[in-house]
Amino acid sequence: MGAAFFPVLFFTAFWACVGIGVPMMTPKGPNQSLFRCIMMLTAATCWLFWLCCYMAQMNPLLGPKLNQNTIYIIAKEWGSELKDG
Amino acid sequence: MGSLFRSEEMTLCQLFLQSEAAYACVSELGELGLVQFRDLNPDVNVFQRKFVNEVRRCDEMERKLRYLEKEIKKDGIPMLDTGESPEAPQPREMIDLEATFEKLENELREVNQNAEALKRNFLELTELKHILRKTQVFFDETVPTVSYNTSSSTTTFKSRWRYGRRQMADNQNEDEQAQLLGEEAGMRASQPGQNLKLGFVAGVILRERLAAFERMLWRACRGNVFLRQAMIESPLEDPSNGDQVYKSVFIIFFQGDQLKTRVKKICEGFRATLYPCPEAPADRREMAMGVMTRIEDLNTVLGQTQDHRHRVLVAAAKNLKNWFVKVRKIKAIYHTLNLFNLDVTQKCLIAECWVPVLDIETIQLALRRGTERSGSSVPPILNRMQTFENPPTYNRTNKFTKAFQALIDAYGVAAYREMNPAPYTIITFPFLFAVMFGDLGHGTLMALFGLWMIRKEKGLAAQKTTNEIWNIFFGGRYIIFLMGVFSMYTGLIYNDIFSKSLNVFGSHWHVNYNRTTVLNNKHLQLNPSTADYEGEPYPFGMDPIWQVATANKIIFQNSYKMKISIILGVIHMIFGVSLSLHNHTYFKNRNALLYEFIPQLVFLVMMFFYLALLMFIKWNRYAATNAPPYSAGCAPSILITFIDMVLGNTPKTPLPGCESYMYAGQSFFQNLFRFVALCCIPVMLLGKPLKIIQQRRQANRQNLTGATSDAEVGMTNGTAGGVAGHGGGGDPHEEEELSEIAIHQGIHTIEFVLGSVSHTASYLRLWALSLAHAQLAEVLWNMVLSIGLKQEGWTGGIMLTIVFAFWAILTVGILVLMEGLSAFLHTLRLHWVEFQSKFYKGTGYAFQPFSFDQIIENGGAAAVEGAE
Numbered sequence: 001m002g003a004a005f006f007p008v009l010f011f012t013a014f015w016a017c018v019g020i021g022v023p024m025m026t027p028k029g030p031n032q033s034l035f036r037c038i039m040m041l042t043a044a045t046c047w048l049f050w051l052c053c054y055m056a057q058m059n060p061l062l063g064p065k066l067n068q069n070t071i072y073i074i075a076k077e078w079g080s081e082l083k084d085g
Numbered sequence: 086m087g088s089l090f091r092s093e094e095m096t097l098c099q100l101f102l103q104s105e106a107a108y109a110c111v112s113e114l115g116e117l118g119l120v121q122f123r124d125l126n127p128d129v130n131v132f133q134r135k136f137v138n139e140v141r142r143c144d145e146m147e148r149k150l151r152y153l154e155k156e157i158k159k160d161g162i163p164m165l166d167t168g169e170s171p172e173a174p175q176p177r178e179m180i181d182l183e184a185t186f187e188k189l190e191n192e193l194r195e196v197n198q199n200a201e202a203l204k205r206n207f208l209e210l211t212e213l214k215h216i217l218r219k220t221q222v223f224f225d226e227t228v229p230t231v232s233y234n235t236s237s238s239t240t241t242f243k244s245r246w247r248y249g250r251r252q253m254a255d256n257q258n259e260d261e262q263a264q265l266l267g268e269e270a271g272m273r274a275s276q277p278g279q280n281l282k283l284g285f286v287a288g289v290i291l292r293e294r295l296a297a298f299e300r301m302l303w304r305a306c307r308g309n310v311f312l313r314q315a316m317i318e319s320p321l322e323d324p325s326n327g328d329q330v331y332k333s334v335f336i337i338f339f340q341g342d343q344l345k346t347r348v349k350k351i352c353e354g355f356r357a358t359l360y361p362c363p364e365a366p367a368d369r370r371e372m373a374m375g376v377m378t379r380i381e382d383l384n385t386v387l388g389q390t391q392d393h394r395h396r397v398l399v400a401a402a403k404n405l406k407n408w409f410v411k412v413r414k415i416k417a418i419y420h421t422l423n424l425f426n427l428d429v430t431q432k433c434l435i436a437e438c439w440v441p442v443l444d445i446e447t448i449q450l451a452l453r454r455g456t457e458r459s460g461s462s463v464p465p466i467l468n469r470m471q472t473f474e475n476p477p478t479y480n481r482t483n484k485f486t487k488a489f490q491a492l493i494d495a496y497g498v499a500a501y502r503e504m505n506p507a508p509y510t511i512i513t514f515p516f517l518f519a520v521m522f523g524d525l526g527h528g529t530l531m532a533l534f535g536l537w538m539i540r541k542e543k544g545l546a547a548q549k550t551t552n553e554i555w556n557i558f559f560g561g562r563y564i565i566f567l568m569g570v571f572s573m574y575t576g577l578i579y580n581d582i583f584s585k586s587l588n589v590f591g592s593h594w595h596v597n598y599n600r601t602t603v604l605n606n607k608h609l610q611l612n613p614s615t616a617d618y619e620g621e622p623y624p625f626g627m628d629p630i631w632q633v634a635t636a637n638k639i640i641f642q643n644s645y646k647m648k649i650s651i652i653l654g655v656i657h658m659i660f661g662v663s664l665s666l667h668n669h670t671y672f673k674n675r676n677a678l679l680y681e682f683i684p685q686l687v688f689l690v691m692m693f694f695y696l697a698l699l700m701f702i703k704w705n706r707y708a709a710t711n712a713p714p715y716s717a718g719c720a721p722s723i724l725i726t727f728i729d730m731v732l733g734n735t736p737k738t739p740l741p742g743c744e745s746y747m748y749a750g751q752s753f754f755q756n757l758f759r760f761v762a763l764c765c766i767p768v769m770l771l772g773k774p775l776k777i778i779q780q781r782r783q784a785n786r787q788n789l790t791g792a793t794s795d796a797e798v799g800m801t802n803g804t805a806g807g808v809a810g811h812g813g814g815g816d817p818h819e820e821e822e823l824s825e826i827a828i829h830q831g832i833h834t835i836e837f838v839l840g841s842v843s844h845t846a847s848y849l850r851l852w853a854l855s856l857a858h859a860q861l862a863e864v865l866w867n868m869v870l871s872i873g874l875k876q877e878g879w880t881g882g883i884m885l886t887i888v889f890a891f892w893a894i895l896t897v898g899i900l901v902l903m904e905g906l907s908a909f910l911h912t913l914r915l916h917w918v919e920f921q922s923k924f925y926k927g928t929g930y931a932f933q934p935f936s937f938d939q940i941i942e943n944g945g946a947a948a949v950e951g952a953e
Contacts, residue, residue, distance in 0.1 A: 002705075007624035033088050034486070034508055041512035046574060049520070050625070052652060053578050055701065056645040057622035059708030061717040063611035064594060064634030064641070071596050071603050074633070078592060083599040 002058055011050055019043025089486055089508045091671075092499055093441040095476035095932070100436040101466040103456075107425070107434045110455030110465055111418050111935075112173040117451050118936025121439040121477060125426040134423040139176075142183065143416035149186040150409055153401050156193060160395065162402045170941065171407055173414035182411065189401055196394045203387050204324035210380050211321060212289040212332070213360045217373040219315040219334040220287050220362055284345055285338045290357035292316065292331045298355045302337065305347055310339040336362075410941055417940050437470070439477055439932065445469075476501050479932035484542075486511065488561045496917045497927025504668050506921055513657065515567035517915055520653065521854035521908040522568070524862060525576030526583040527901050532569025538562035568909075578626040579855075583896070584862035586632035593619040594630040608636050613709040613717075620710075642859075646852040648723075652697045654848025654919070658841070659694060661923030662686050668924055680772025684765035685837055685923075691762040692731070693845050695755075699723050702747055719743030730755040769834040774827045781823075836922075844919040850911050858904050865895055 020043075023036035066074070075082045102110050114120050126134065157164060174182065290298055295314060302310055313336050320329040335357070337348050352359055363369050425434040440448055445467070452465045478499050482490045490507045492514070499505050522528065538545060539562050550556065558565065580586040594611055595618075596603075603609065611617040611630075622628065631638050662685050669678040700723055707720040718740060726747070729736050733756070736745040746752060873881075873888030921927070 002621070002708075004621035004624070007621075011625070030088070031483075033090070034511075037090075037508050038511055041509060041516075045512060045516045048653070048656070049516075049575065049578055049649070052649045053626055053645070054622055054624075055704040056648065057628060058704060059706075059710075060613040060618060061707060061709055061720055062637065062641065063613045063617060063709075064630045064638070065608055065610040065636035066596070066630075066634055067636065068603060068607050068609070070633050070635070071598070071609060074596055074630075078588065080595050082596065082603060 003054070008054070011054075012047065015043045015047035015050075019047070089480060089482070089490070089505055091502050091505060092478040092480050092929070093443065093932075094502070095439050095479060096442050096445075097470045097472045097474070097476070098438055098440050098445075099466075099468040099470050100438060100452075101428075101468075102425075102434045102436065103461050103463045103465065104432060104434060106456045106459040106461035106463070106465065107422060108176055108418060109459035110452050111421050112414070113451040113455040113458075114448065115173065115414065115417060115421070115935055115937040115940075117447065118934050118938060119440060119444045119448060121932055121934050122421055122424050123437045123439070124424045125435070125437055126424070131423075135427065136419040136422050139179075139419040140416060140423070142179065143412055143419065146183060146186050146412045147409075147416070149190045150405065150412060152190060153186075153193065153398075154405060154409075156197075157398050157402050157405065160398055162395075162398050164402045164405055166406045170410050170937065173418055173937070174411050176415075179415060182408065186408070189397065192397055193394070196390060196397065200387070200390045200394065201324050203383060203390060204322065207380065207383050207387060208321060208324055209358070209360075210376055210383065212317075212334075212358060214373065214376050214380065215317045216287050216289065216334050216336075216360050216362060217369055217376065219317075220336050221366075221369065222315070223313050223336050224366065283338050283340060285336055285362075286345070286348060286352065286359055287334070287336045287362040288352055288357045288359035289317070289332050289334055290352075290355060292333045294355050294357075295333050295335070298335075298351070298357065301351055301355070302348065305351055306339065306344055309344060310337050310348060312337050413941055414937055417935070417937065421935055441479055441481075441932075475929070477932035478503075478929035479934075480505060480507065485563050488564050489514070491560070492564075492913065492916070493921075494931065496921065497925075498929045498931045500926050500929040502671065503926060503929065504664050504671075504924060506664070506916070506925055509660070509664075510916060511567070513920070514912055514916060515564065515571040517653070517657070517851065518568045518908050518912040519571035519575040520649070520851045521911060522572045522858060522905060523575030523579040523855060524581050524583065524858065524900075525573050525587075527862070527896070527905075528569050528572025528574075528576050530569070530897065530901050531905060532566055532573060535562050535564075535566025535569050539566055568905075579859070580627040580629055580632060581859060581862070584632075584859065584866045586627070586629040588629040590624050592628055592630045593621060593623050594628060595619070610637070618709075639856075643852070643856065646855055647849060648700045650848050650851035651693075651845060652700060653851065654845055654915075655689070655693045655697045657848070657915070657920055658844060658923060659686070659689055661920045662689060665924035676773050676776050680768055680776065681833075684768040684772070688762050688765040688769075688838070689841060691758040691765075693841060695730075695758055696723070696727050696845075699726060699747065706747060713742035714744045716743075721745075721747060730759060733759065766834065766838055769837065770831060773830055774823065777826060778823065840922065844922075847919055848915065850915070854904075854908055854911055858900070858908070861904065862896075862900055865892065865900065869895065 019040045022039045026032050026035050026039075071082075074080070131137070154164075299312055299314075302312060315334045317332050317334060320331050322328070323330050339345060339348055349359070363372060422434065425436045428435055449467060452467065456464055478501055480490050480499075486507060489511050490505075492510060493499070493505065493507045519528065522531075538559055542562070545559060576582060577587075595616070596609075596611065597615070597617055598609055627642075631641055634641075662682065665685075666678065666682050668674075669682055703720060703723060706715050707717065708715065709717040711717075713719060719742070721736075721739075726736070728734075735752075739745045869888060870892040873885035873892070876882075876884045
């Protein structure tokens with residue numbers, strides 16, 4: 001139950017790279033601080049948005065309610081055959 | 086370093102220019118565009134300034150150029166626009182320019198006059214030609230028949246007898262004709278010899294006047310005249326304004342001199358032109374031949390005149406833009422020189438200007454260049470001045486940041502050196518937009534449009550249009566691109582592409598029902614506590630199963646989207662409050678820092694960040710698989726919890742097996758937070774006014790008890806503080822009434838406390854618009870595109886094509902354009918009101934440097950405005 005290790009690490013690391021790594025490597029210039037600010041804010045907002053979506057699904061309190069047809073289509077298209085019986 | 090975070094440091098400078106060098110120096114500064122001059126003679130009437138004459142001459146030149154431009158446009162000659170901007174010419178070149186324009190204008194006017202005269206002549210001849218031709222027909226036909234005019238019979242006769250009558254093949258008319266002719270013939274027989282004394286006049290009249298003319302003639306002459314008319318089929322050109330007009334030829338027969346004068350008067354009144362028309366057919370033929378030859382001659386002359394005019398205009402068109410730029414530059418320079426002060430010796434001009442501190446070097450260089458160009462030996466002097474005035478706000482932008490800065494400036498230009506929200510807006514604006522607009526498909530469309538504009542930037546910028554909507558789009562191309570890109574990201578997270586979802590990683594929900602169960606139930610809900618759910622969420626974004634769970638998708642997504650709206654909103658607001666810290670520390674406003682920033686931050690964190698925290702706690706603690714205290718059924722409503730916390734209520738008794746609190750000690754923490762937050766209110770309300778009272782009292786006491794030397798020190802300190810404080814822009818508070826301070830503080834506090842509630846609620850628009858957007862997209866898919874997709878056979882293909890076109894139009898028109906606009910406006914509001922109210926005053930005024938580029942871009946409008 002809860003979070004899986006790999007995705008959390010991967011996305012956090014990815015956005016950490018964007019938000020911390022890239023600003024550190026920004027070349028000097030008149031727009032350096034602006035570029036840093038942009039990268040850090042991008043990383044922060046995107047990571048937060050992803051995190052919220054992830055956490056909202058981590059411990060679902062209710063399950064999706066599916067239509068009969070949808071179930072047949074899911075069984076066919078997403079490759080999980082319905083059990084006999 | 087010039088960065089966007091704060092406006093540039095500005096300084097007021099005094100500039101001494103030698104009279105001879107002033108023109109060249111100002112010209113250089115205009116090319117640079119970094120100096121804002123102040124008007125040093127505000128009391129002097131515009132007509133009494135020094136260089137009024139020169140400005141007036143420039144106006145005159147501009148008028149001539151506009152005349153040329155009008156003529157060129159009339160002839161549809163393309164104007165060469167290289168886009169380059171020639172340097173402002175030397176003052177002595179002005180005379181040459183003036184002479185050139187004068188010559189061109191005169192030449193053109195003369196040619197136009199000649200052409201008009203020729204055209205008038207041509208018109209007359211053409212009209213005469215038509216008269217001769219048409220009347221020939223009348224004479225041939227009507228002379229034997231027209232003899233006697235009586236009232237009743239001629240009315241019918243006349244109305245029937247129109248030119249072109251002969252061509253009519255209508256039988257009925259033919260009959261009537263015959264009848265009438267018979268009648269006429271009878272009458273003629275009874276009164277022979279009458280037609281011998283008939284006089285006539287022939288002329289041309291505007292076709293629309295003809296009916297009234299005819300009626301007038303009839304009434305004034307009591308039916309004793311006879312009028313025949315024929316239309317001139319081809320339109321004639323009116324020489325005075327070049328319009329095409331339709332005219333008719335008429336000929337009036339009458340008897341006697343009295344009638345003749347009357348008819349002539351009527352003709353005059355109706356602006357009909359009368360032409361001499363010989364009676365004898367031979368004379369007429371001769372005259373017609375003479376007219377033809379004259380027309381031919383005239384045509385050649387007219388052609389030559391037109392050629393000449395064309396040559397003149399083509400030559401002018403090549404240089405016109407260039408001349409415009411030059412004249413506008415000269416005018417702008419003289420206009421600027423008018424702002425300067427003349428010193429007593431008349432040897433030098435004194436100017437005051439605001440300049441960015443960083444650019445003083447560049448300005449010095451430009452001034453030196455100007456001096457060299459003018460050949461003057463005395464270098465100009467640029468002195469920095471001390472001032473108590475508020476400097477203008479200058480944010481150095483580039484093509485990328487310009488649009489974002491414009492969004493901020495539309496609300497209010499930042500006070501001098503105040504924190505500029507623009508650099509943060511570059512990301513937060515597209516992000517909040519995307520939260521509302523989240524759809525991978527629509528986002529892609531928007532991003533592609535933005536990208537296209539960015540790629541074609543130069544070409545698109547070159548073709549200047551006056552289309553306002555296009556200019557807005559083009560000006561905001563980087564915003565549109567970023568909004569599109571962020572919408573793609575949020576669309577991926579929402580797993581929403583044109584209201585469908587992508588199953589990239591494989592759904593983490595599985596259907597474990599067996600065939601019979603599925604067959605017997607219309608709807609089946611998956612159970613998260615069983616093997617239906619893998620136990621770990623879909624790694625990136627929303628699980629695709631939710632998009633197809635039509636029965637309870639909205640319930641799940643509403644709860645998710647409302648929560649993220651509040652979380653994002655609270656963080657956004659806290660970010661805004663934190664930015665106010667930078668303002669307070671920069672302006673060394675200790676009181677505001679202690680009694681505004683800290684209590685505000687504490688209040689927000691204790692109440693609203695705690696609310697956001699509760700959401701994370703709920704996501705983390707409660708699960709369908711857990712045992713009762715934290716099971717799905719026990720999950721509390723965050724909203725109720727928060728309301729209970731604010732009101733100090735004890736929560737309702739929970740369901741059996743559940744607990745009323747989410748974590749141990751919740752009751753204690755909530756009471757503590759509430760208490761601290763409430764304590765912040767009096768601090769915000771009273772802290773600053775009390776502190777100010779205390780400081781004033783201290784100052785008074787010092788003044789009373791202090792020895793003379795102390796007082797002097799205090800005085801000097803005070804003035805120094807005043808000057809330094811002025812940079813901070815905080816000093817006027819010193820004189821402010823205490824009651825006023827208290828009232829301001831009261832309003833400010835109430836606004837913040839009530840505002841933080843309403844602002845938090847306001848961020849729910851993120852959820853509302855996002856929901857609306859997703860629903861609209863889904864409706865559009867189900868109601869439109871799925872109809873096309875469900876058709877079968879080859880007709881289905883055709884049907885799908887049509888339906889797809891319809892769907893695509895609606896998608897772009899409603900979902901991307903209209904929804905995009907609405908989301909844009911809501912985002913703008915969130916930034917202006919909810920975010921900027923936390924730290925931004927926006928009470929400054931913008932830096933408007935004297936810049937040729939600006940002036941030429943505005944088509945000289947700015948200079949004209951200034952001259953008035």
